[in-house]
Amino acid sequence: MSFSSLGLIEPLQRAVAELGYEAATPIQSAAIPLALQGRDVLAAAETGSGKTAAFGLPLLQRLAGREALPGRMLGLALVPTRELAVQVGKALQRYGRFQEPRARVAVIYGGVGYEPQIAAARGGVEIVVATPGRVLDLAERGDLAFDQLETLILDEADRLLALGFADELRLILERLPETRQSLLFSATFPAGVVGLAESLLRDPAKVQMEMESRPVARIRQRAIEVEKDSRTALLRELLKREGWERVLVFVGSKRRADNVSAKLEKRGIRSLALHGDLNQTQRMQALESFRKGRIQILMATDVAARGLDIVGLPCVVNYDLPRAPADYVHRIGRTGRAGAEGEAISFVTAEEDAHFRLIEKRNGLSVQRERLEGFEPKVWEPVSAKKGKAPTKGKRKSKKDKLREAAARGEPEPDSPWNNLARNRKRP
Structure with a gap:
């Protein structure tokens, strides 16, 4: 129209x-x-x-x-x-x-x-x-x-x-x-x-x-099984094989964003971290450098990357899986925007295997698993969903994390702040 x-x-x-x-x-x-x-x-x-x-x-x-x-x-x-x-x-x-x-x-x-x-x-x-x-x-x-x-x-x-x-x-x-x-x-x-x-x-x-929350069809989704300690090397290999000019990489913590970014820089790969500990000037400078192609990798946490609109972004990588299944949709939606095609790759470790299956179930997906030559897991013993640790940080969940997960499951909040809010108003 x-x-x-x-x-x-x-x-x-x-x-x-x-x-x-x-x-x-x-x-x-x-x-x-x-x-x-x-x-x-x-x-x-x-x-x-x-x-x-x-x-x-x-x-x-x-x-x-x-x-x-x-x-x-x-x-x-x-x-x-x-x-x-x-x-x-x-x-x-x-x-x-x-x-x-x-x-x-x-x-x-x-x-x-x-x-x-x-x-x-x-x-x-x-x-x-x-x-x-x-x-x-x-x-x-x-x-x-x-x-x-x-x-x-x-x-x-x-x-x-x-x-x-x-x-x-x-x-x-x-x-x-x-x-x-x-x-x-x-x-x-x-x-x-x-x-x-x-x-x-x-x-x-x-x-x-x-x-609702279905990922757009024009995004090619991949899931690569890999050992936890091999993810950075796998990321470097993908950059070499695919030749992407820019990649947005999601990680689960500010520390990991800084650490992985520093390791890539040592290998000559231009990278910056984007997370909540940076002041606003630093965050805007990192985004501008990424948009203009001065850096190849933007290593971002979820909080820092909400709503990013980067024209022509070819690929998103989930180095760590999102804790809330609904966040998967928002992450991969940074590519494939405005009618363009895109690619989203998730690194799946044995520790996160059950959580990725939950992400697929909640979002109505079935992503075929793959392994790359030279990066095949030596041992693959997925952690049971009942016995596993928290999917990303492995730490006690904060109140915000618990609320996010409850919202993703569609569970009502006890004592919701909207329960007693007046609604009888006039429409203009």
């Missing part, structure tokens, strides 16, 4: 044309007209499906020609990570570049100083893209208010809950005006997301719920 048939105004059509968007994706074709009508929308949006434009374009059109008062905002998009906040903010600015006047967009997240963000809020911004904790901080300081808000967007709602933002979301929702539009996008719909949707949305239009 063409963007001109979706009811978008000419400046937005011109912007997407210049960005090379030839036709709307299914999520865009379904969600944009509904959002332009003022409906609340609950959308199942696979990673890489074009959901930023699906909520960003109607948001910009609904706010066209409007001007926010200082310390007020008209649109708020909540996202789980700093990197995704920056990405969404840049996308909104690109989509609105031909509008007169342009909507002012502020990107707000933690880990950096307050002053520039406070100055932006006080100067007046129509749209705020933010992580929940920092935007709530500014509201509690009196630097930003929600009372004029017209449109609320939750992007990657399942990730917001998995990363422990439930309390912040509840406090934000309690501050919002009753009359507003709300758009909720999520790749999966565990119990926590369903409860959030019920508290947030009024008579929502449901879009492509059947897509």
Whole structure:
């Protein structure tokens, strides 16, 4: 479907044309007209499906020609990570570049100083893209208010809950005006997301719920059996054989990201680590180096890599398997985006054999196992699922880990923060 048939105004059509968007994706074709009508929308949006434009374009059109008062905002998009906040903010600015006047967009997240963000809020911004904790901080300081808000967007709602933002979301929702539009996008719909949707949305239009969490078909998935201590050597061998210019490698801990990256550097392979211990400047520099091809390997933990959009990424490697089966979908979705093909390779050790089978079961997959010559396991004695250790770190699970796993299983949370949240509000 063409963007001109979706009811978008000419400046937005011109912007997407210049960005090379030839036709709307299914999520865009379904969600944009509904959002332009003022409906609340609950959308199942696979990673890489074009959901930023699906909520960003109607948001910009609904706010066209409007001007926010200082310390007020008209649109708020909540996202789980700093990197995704920056990405969404840049996308909104690109989509609105031909509008007169342009909507002012502020990107707000933690880990950096307050002053520039406070100055932006006080100067007046129509749209705020933010992580929940920092935007709530500014509201509690009196630097930003929600009372004029017209449109609320939750992007990657399942990730917001998995990363422990439930309390912040509840406090934000309690501050919002009753009359507003709300758009909720999520790749999966565990119990926590369903409860959030019920508290947030009024008579929502449901879009492509059947897509839920299935990995896109254009990603070739491989599972290579290997001994735990041979994974780094296997990674080097794959780089040599396949000739990938860039590879995103997921690991289970910050220490492993640093250690494996250092080992690759010693072998002349340009690599950087991306994890939560880095400050925001370091994280953005690592991402920019990877995007521009100055490094070949980006070694990332899950928390640091949420929502990354890297154009033309040929391959993702699961050096460590994700602890929550639903995270597998988000990881491999970093490749094969925007209609391109991609490859996802998972290293499976005897210790993680049962966990990979669980990942396959929960995601409706069957990935054929393979072994590479010279890297065949000498002994293959899979650990029983009942007796095995934690799949990645082998340490006692944190409260957040347990909540993530419960969300991935679709189990309801006891004392859910959404149970008592008022829902009887008016739709604009």
